[in-house]
Amino acid sequence: MIPFDFAYYRPETVDEAWGCYFNLVSANKKPLYYAGGTEIISMARVNSSVFDAVIDLKGIPACHQLTLQDGAFIIGSGQTLTRIAEFGAYPLLSQTVKRIADHTIQGQITIGGNLAGTVKYREAALPLMISNCRVKIMTRDGLLEMPFLQIFDGRLRLKEGEFLVSLTIDENDLQLPYNHVKKTKMAKIDYPLITLAAMKKGPEIKAAMTGYGDKPLLLPADMLNNDSLPPAERITNMIKLLRDDCKSDLSGSKEYKEFVLQGILEQLFKNFAEGS
Amino acid sequence: MHYAGDSIIELHVNGESKSVAVKPSHTLLDVLRKQLSLTGAKPGCANGDCGACTVLIDAMPVKSCLMLAVEAIGRQITTVEGLKDAPIQDAFIRNWGFQCGYCTSGFLMVCHALAMHHPNAEQSVIEEWLQSNLCRCTGYAEIKDAIQSILSGNLHRHRQRGAFF
Ligand SMILES: Cc1cc2nc3c(=O)[nH]c(=O)nc-3n(C[C@H](O)[C@H](O)[C@H](O)COP(=O)(O)OP(=O)(O)OC[C@H]3O[C@@H](n4cnc5c(N)ncnc54)[C@H](O)[C@@H]3O)c2cc1C
Ligand code: FES
Ligand code: FES
Numbered sequence A: 001m002i003p004f005d006f007a008y009y010r011p012e013t014v015d016e017a018w019g020c021y022f023n024l025v026s027a028n029k030k031p032l033y034y035a036g037g038t039e040i041i042s043m044a045r046v047n048s049s050v051f052d053a054v055i056d057l058k059g060i061p062a063c064h065q066l067t068l069q070d071g072a073f074i075i076g077s078g079q080t081l082t083r084i085a086e087f088g089a090y091p092l093l094s095q096t097v098k099r100i101a102d103h104t105i106q107g108q109i110t111i112g113g114n115l116a117g118t119v120k121y122r123e124a125a126l127p128l129m130i131s132n133c134r135v136k137i138m139t140r141d142g143l144l145e146m147p148f149l150q151i152f153d154g155r156l157r158l159k160e161g162e163f164l165v166s167l168t169i170d171e172n173d174l175q176l177p178y179n180h181v182k183k184t185k186m187a188k189i190d191y192p193l194i195t196l197a198a199m200k201k202g203p204e205i206k207a208a209m210t211g212y213g214d215k216p217l218l219l220p221a222d223m224l225n226n227d228s229l230p231p232a233e234r235i236t237n238m239i240k241l242l243r244d245d246c247k248s249d250l251s252g253s254k255e256y257k258e259f260v261l262q263g264i265l266e267q268l269f270k271n272f273a274e275g276s
Numbered sequence B: 001m002h003y004a005g006d007s008i009i010e011l012h013v014n015g016e017s018k019s020v021a022v023k024p025s026h027t028l029l030d031v032l033r034k035q036l037s038l039t040g041a042k043p044g045c046a047n048g049d050c051g052a053c054t055v056l057i058d059a060m061p062v063k064s065c066l067m068l069a070v071e072a073i074g075r076q077i078t079t080v081e082g083l084k085d086a087p088i089q090d091a092f093i094r095n096w097g098f099q100c101g102y103c104t105s106g107f108l109m110v111c112h113a114l115a116m117h118h119p120n121a122e123q124s125v126i127e128e129w130l131q132s133n134l135c136r137c138t139g140y141a142e143i144k145d146a147i148q149s150i151l152s153g154n155l156h157r158h159r160q161r162g163a164f165f
Helices: A014-026 A038-045 A081-087 A091-097 A111-116 A125-129 A231-241 A254-273 B028-035 B087-094 B104-117 B123-130 B140-149
Strands: A007-009 A031-034 A053-056 A066-069 A072-076 A133-139 A142-147 A163-170 A178-183 A194-201 A204-210 B007-013 B016-022 B054-057 B060-063 B076-078
Touching: A014 A031, A014 A053, A014 A133, A014 A163, A066 A081, A081 A091, A081 A111, A091 A125, A091 A178, A091 A194, A111 A125, A111 A163, A125 A194, A125 A204, A178 A254, A194 A254, A204 A254, A231 A254, B016 B028, B054 B104, B060 B104, B087 B104, B087 B140, B104 B123, B104 B140, B123 B140
Parallel strands: A007 A053, A031 A053, B007 B076
Antiparallel strands: A066 A072, A072 A163, A133 A142, A133 A163, A178 A194, A194 A204, B007 B016, B054 B060, B054 B076
């Protein structure tokens, strides 16, 4: 039971959603964009988030795209993790989202909600951080397109009233060799101790992980790909460099996470060397 | 579309149209239980973890504690009350698929949808779907036996018996 009342709006265009948001703001109301609702409802139930209105983005066609078009994979922000996984155009993304929460909830969580939510893991971001991905954002100047990493530094840096409309991933990055690993404290279905997604583009490995610190992180590409050093030394150097980013939490201590990351990276180098 | 305060909405539940007075803040679980007296979907964690509240929306399982009732307008809702002698119900009885029964309606809905969408499901798919629900009495092996008994080759005895909205 949610202990307070709010209004529900379901706009049909991005402009309508934008207008709705600022009409509410000018009437001194606090609106929230609403997608799968899983985080909003969980937080509202315990009064961790209190608002006057939700603006459901799921009725907007631009937030509902899921298509391969003009050399790119386009995903509307309101697409659920289940639909993205089933569409299967980007296997690394499919595998990543299939390990977020559980199968039933994957049908409710949207990719936009996972990226924009307050839960620190944002696992769906990992394959986007290491591929050539662009985002479309609704802003006061209309729809703006930009590289994903320009707006996402571990969390989406949106200004008041802005929202994520869609993601576009370059077709050339969709079918590259990849590795995905999710380590949890105990049960298979849980928040990650560490989730790591990596791909190999030509000779270059790119990797991003979450669970290690307060937000998703890119692994330093220069160290990851420094062929003048053996993998073991590269791993030691990266763990040293990331020492301040590594945080203890309920899933594991800082020291344990460093130990687990070492194992993950050893396996990653081995897998890519063997061509898997 | 816009709802504020009390509104009368139309929900399609178990093949019937129902008018209910809801506020946008009402979850589907609350409306099913308190207004429509469909108490099969159970409140457990109210947090998306346990699956006791699972119903089907357009034939896919959804945790009704994490969905607003107004979001269900225009969708086909199936609760455990809408399963009329579905094969999985009989399979739960034959395989001792429940003990205290609190998780049962949620598991039935997940298993029913799984059998419809993946009649030849492999082990990995069965496990993936079942992992969405928790059973505090830990009857997992029996629940798995129940779903396996109605899949593919094992289904012939039950075919056509279950209602599915
Ligand atoms: C049971 C459960 C298990 C979970 N397990 C995991 C896990 O294993 N790994 C993981 O990474 N996460 C996990 N999560 C977190 C989940 O991914 C987030 O809660 C996510 O926010 C849910 O997405 P949603 O579509 O339901 O978002 P909503 O609840 O609708 O929204 C969440 C936030 O994002 C904002 N928002 C939504 N869409 C947009 C948009 N397009 N533009 C701008 N802002 C937007 C909303 O305003 C709100 O602040 C879990 C959540 C639950 C409930
Ligand atoms: S009550 Fe809905 S998942 Fe537990
Ligand atoms: S039978 Fe008791 S919780 Fe599952």
